Amino acid sequence: MEPIIALDFATGAEAVAFVDRFPKTTPLFVKVGMELFYAEGPQIIKQLQALRPLNLFLDLKLHDIPHTVEKAAYQLGRLGVTLTTAHAAGGSAMLTAAKRGLLAGAEAAGVLPPRLLAITQLTSTSTAMLHNQLQIPGTVRASVQHLAAVAQAAGADGVVASAQEVLDIRAVTRPDFLVITPGIRPKGAAVGDQVRVVTPAEAKRRGASGIVVGRPITQAADPLAAYAAINTEWSTAQND
Numbered sequence: 001m002e003p004i005i006a007l008d009f010a011t012g013a014e015a016v017a018f019v020d021r022f023p024k025t026t027p028l029f030v031k032v033g034m035e036l037f038y039a040e041g042p043q044i045i046k047q048l049q050a051l052r053p054l055n056l057f058l059d060l061k062l063h064d065i066p067h068t069v070e071k072a073a074y075q076l077g078r079l080g081v082t083l084t085t086a087h088a089a090g091g092s093a094m095l096t097a098a099k100r101g102l103l104a105g106a107e108a109a110g111v112l113p114p115r116l117l118a119i120t121q122l123t124s125t126s127t128a129m130l131h132n133q134l135q136i137p138g139t140v141r142a143s144v145q146h147l148a149a150v151a152q153a154a155g156a157d158g159v160v161a162s163a164q165e166v167l168d169i170r171a172v173t174r175p176d177f178l179v180i181t182p183g184i185r186p187k188g189a190a191v192g193d194q195v196r197v198v199t200p201a202e203a204k205r206r207g208a209s210g211i212v213v214g215r216p217i218t219q220a221a222d223p224l225a226a227y228a229a230i231n232t233e234w235s236t237a238q239n240d
């Protein structure tokens, strides 16, 4: 899978202009997150789908009571996107409800159902945060591994985690379980608010299924060159 570009823009116009810079023959996988979706609504998904062939990751990180999440997931299931997210911390019943809603929505719309990724611990979370703010004892790795097992048992198709935890996740999940890893920073890039960062090559070596990259591409002086370099680093690295 190509590196997933996080289209973290404030307006649809900026997102469309950004995507339009890439030749239509370049395979693209892009992520629409909360900022863009809250600004533009489902229309931005339709606009991007009409623009060119691409895969869409709609990352809204659902987290509510199971009934509410199921109804929200139904709406997302109708959009014809490839990946969606819900927080594993919402629990098994909520994840199962999300999956049910996605399948029902996709069936009603006659499109393929999106795969459900469970958010484990955000890549901006540190061990100190787990202990001092969330009152979760132990390490980030142990928490991520536990949540991945819970997510798989609840019917999720994969998880989102830092590439630092891929081996821990792989130890408790089936081989085709997706492990999508944000917090990706090429050598020397600004880390920003991320805490658990990994280079594209290291993510591949550790066995990530895919990587999510935002600012190192979208804020680069030459986004096409930045994408090409990250894509080459990711696709040529070996999975150990």
Ligand SMILES: O=C(O)c1cc(=O)[nH]c(=O)n1[C@@H]1O[C@H](COP(=O)(O)O)[C@@H](O)[C@H]1O
Residues within 6 Å of the ligand: 006, 008, 033, 059, 085, 119, 121, 122, 123, 124, 160, 161, 162, 182, 183, 184, 192, 194, 212, 213, 214, 215, 216
């Ligand atoms: O679900 C995500 O994609 C996600 C989960 C996570 O734990 N950490 C994380 O950074 N993300 C997203 O990945 C993208 C990372 O963007 P950059 O930090 O700019 O590369 C953002 O869109 C985040 O919302």
